[in-house]
Amino acid sequence: MRIAKRLLLTAALAAAVFSAAARAQEGRGDVVYVPTPQVAVDEMLKMAKVAANDFVIDLGSGDGRIVITAAKKFGARGLGVDLDTVLLKRARDAAKREGVADRAQFIEQNLFETDLSRATVITTYLLPDMNEKLRPRILALKPGTRLVAHDYDMGEWQPDEEKTLNVPEKTVGDPGKSYVFFWVVPAVIAGLWVSLLYVVGRGVIYEFDFDQSFQRVSGDLRVDGKNARLPIFNVRGDRVSFEIDAPQGTGLVKHRFQGQVKQDTIEGTVTVGTGQKPIKWTARLKKRGELRMSALDAAESASR
Ligand SMILES: C[S@@+](CC[C@H](N)C(=O)[O-])C[C@H]1O[C@@H](n2cnc3c(N)ncnc32)[C@H](O)[C@@H]1O
Numbered sequence: 001m002r003i004a005k006r007l008l009l010t011a012a013l014a015a016a017v018f019s020a021a022a023r024a025q026e027g028r029g030d031v032v033y034v035p036t037p038q039v040a041v042d043e044m045l046k047m048a049k050v051a052a053n054d055f056v057i058d059l060g061s062g063d064g065r066i067v068i069t070a071a072k073k074f075g076a077r078g079l080g081v082d083l084d085t086v087l088l089k090r091a092r093d094a095a096k097r098e099g100v101a102d103r104a105q106f107i108e109q110n111l112f113e114t115d116l117s118r119a120t121v122i123t124t125y126l127l128p129d130m131n132e133k134l135r136p137r138i139l140a141l142k143p144g145t146r147l148v149a150h151d152y153d154m155g156e157w158q159p160d161e162e163k164t165l166n167v168p169e170k171t172v173g174d175p176g177k178s179y180v181f182f183w184v185v186p187a188v189i190a191g192l193w194v195s196l197l198y199v200v201g202r203g204v205i206y207e208f209d210f211d212q213s214f215q216r217v218s219g220d221l222r223v224d225g226k227n228a229r230l231p232i233f234n235v236r237g238d239r240v241s242f243e244i245d246a247p248q249g250t251g252l253v254k255h256r257f258q259g260q261v262k263q264d265t266i267e268g269t270v271t272v273g274t275g276q277k278p279i280k281w282t283a284r285l286k287k288r289g290e291l292r293m294s295a296l297d298a299a300e301s302a303s304r
Helices: 004-023 038-048 066-075 084-098 128-139 298-303
Strands: 054-059 078-082 106-109 119-126 145-150 161-166 175-184 190-198 200-211 216-223 226-229 239-248 251-261 265-272 279-289
Touching: 038 066, 038 119, 038 145, 038 161, 038 175, 054 279, 066 078, 066 084, 066 106, 078 084, 078 119, 084 106, 119 128, 190 251, 190 265, 216 239, 239 265, 251 279
Parallel strands: 054 078, 054 119, 078 106, 119 145
Antiparallel strands: 145 175, 161 175, 190 200, 190 279, 200 216, 216 226, 239 251, 251 265, 265 279
């Protein structure tokens, strides 16, 4: 329902931006220049929790307002890339005027060729097909990199958070409304992981077979050779946290896992049963799987 509604909206917004293009004739490349309303810029940066240690890259930076606001109000550093040299000059002049030229830089570059590895936060106000083209590159960035987009989402990659703002002065897209979408690049845990835990006075082998679609994880579990199902849970950056009812003796016992994904290990704790102290948990990668770039099967989601 939500997706269908948004898809319809997306088509309408794209059309509206293009008609604005014909009027404004600013911007160059794959989408014309339409500025994000300042109230939406502030919300985007707040949602991404931008701080002084962040490096923000705005892909298609227009008059530079996102990077300049990130520097001025949030103390961050950043880079804007655009192909329109008039807009780039406007952005550089504004950065000087606002006293942040040392922290807010603007270069002439095709956003599809921009090195994103320095970014801790990426911002976009681009058309849906451009977002989808960028998606694999963004998903390959360091887990924990944040992405925040105005008006257009990332297709099947569901946002971690979204907000609708009332913006009475907005005339393009969906007039009077701005949509802000936020994602955190997830670590890839797809594959088979194995843990040895000392519970009930002996070593028990846990095998996790994770199936991952963007940040959503489902899959199967074997405990001492007995099958169990994993619930659907989200990977948030490099953090995992999930609860299972795992076979133990003749019954099921609640296990609460939480951990940090490193290269080939997940390190954290597990609490087995209620009222127990957490114990150390390490999972080791046995066979790496692939991140699925399509939504989890609806039937599969419903059955869990
Ligand atoms: C909709 S505007 C957004 C401006 C700004 N990010 C904001 O939110 O206020 C998109 C910008 O992307 C730029 N652009 C379009 N295609 C581009 C490309 N391939 N590489 C770099 N910039 C591009 C346009 O010149 C325009 O300034």
